[in-house]
Amino acid sequence: MKYDELNLQKIREVPIFDVCSKLGINLYGMGKLAKRATCWYHDDKHPSMHVNKKKNIYKCFVCGKGGDVIRLVQDYDNKTFVEACEWLVNEFHVVLINDKSSAPSCSPTLSSRLSEAHGEISKDSTRPLDCARGDKGKVEMTFVPLSPSLVTRSLSLNSQFCKSAVSAGYLTEPQLRHAAERYRLGCSKEGGVIFWEIDDQQRVHTGKIMYYQPDCHRDKGHNPTWVHSLMKDKLPANYELQHCLFGLHLLTSDISHQTSSVALVESEKTAIILSEKFPDFIWLSCGGLQMFKPELLAPLVNHKVVIFPDTDETGEAYKAWLAVLQQAQRQYVFKYPLRISRLLENHASLEQKQQKIDLVDYIFPIKNESNV
Secondary structure, X not given: OOOOHHHHHHHHOOOHHHHHHHHOOOOEOOOOOEEEEOOOOOOXXXXXXXXXXXXXXXXXXXXXXXXXHHHHHHHHOOOOHHHHHHHHHXXXXXXXXXXXXXXXXXXXXXXXXXXXXXXXXXXXXXXXXXXXXXXXXXXXXXXXXXXXHHHHHHEOOOOHHHHHHHHOOOOOHHHHHHHHHHHOOEEOOOOOEEEEEEOOOOOEEEEEEEOEOOOOOEOOOOXXXXXXXXXXXHOOOOOOOOOOOEOOOHHHHOOOOOOOEEEEEOOHHHHHHHHHHOOOOEEEEOOOHHHOOHHHHHHHOOOEEEEOOXXXXXXXXXXXXXXXXXXXXHHXXXXXXXXXXXXXXXXXXXXXXXXXXXXXXXXXXXXXXXXO
């Protein structure tokens, strides 16, 4: 298999701590971003190999050997470059982009909506909140996660959501494969998509199973369910549900976004689709306005955050988002002011506001036949 630069970059983004674990390399130290290992290039009596999670590289400060995850697999497991790439792809379910065909032609309406939205999102069109600084900082809580094997076993493009996101024209097939791999989309036995909640320390909190129609709108006759509620007596000891933002794991595993510019929306579907349309942002979702709480924003205190609320004809949704953000800024010390967009409040039509649209509905107005 030929690996071009784009696919090699995707392979190099496999988290190095996970690669070490899979290879059986013991890591030492209490640091979250850097650990040590016994160097396998020489007779190392003390751990002199430094493994850097943030840069996703390793280096021995005695012999000078080091590199990325591909080189790690090559040297530690005695593989060729291609064999190392294939091992990483297979072991970590890296979704490669083989079809470089461009997106299908947009209708004039869709093209103009994308252009307009891109301009509004890219420019300084958001409202900064008052920089009232709290004194609590980021909260660290004891948390018992679910097994990551649950996510690994569920990975699939066979959910109705994945199929309809392409057939309904929201994403091309390569875009869908790329987004599904990044967001680790799973599939239930009944064809529901599993939106896993995985935090910035790669801990699995739970998964939301949702069902979609062939037009990529929610199947409202099939209520969402939660993975933790289905596990019952199989839950880890002392497990207590703590929600986190959908997509939060990208803040540490996706090194292509060095600017740490975060866009927060309500719907997981919206985050997934817009991550391919506007890749300059890391797109996260709170999963519903009723689930949006100030503590969900605690992991974002060091990032540049823009919030894109849904809209309605009374403006109540915008006010509800704003109230939560103001409360969060009183509780936590944010490095950058939180910003909230008025794009939909200023540009959506009365009919669109009555339909309670979100950003995807605004960009794809023809597809908005029902509320998603």
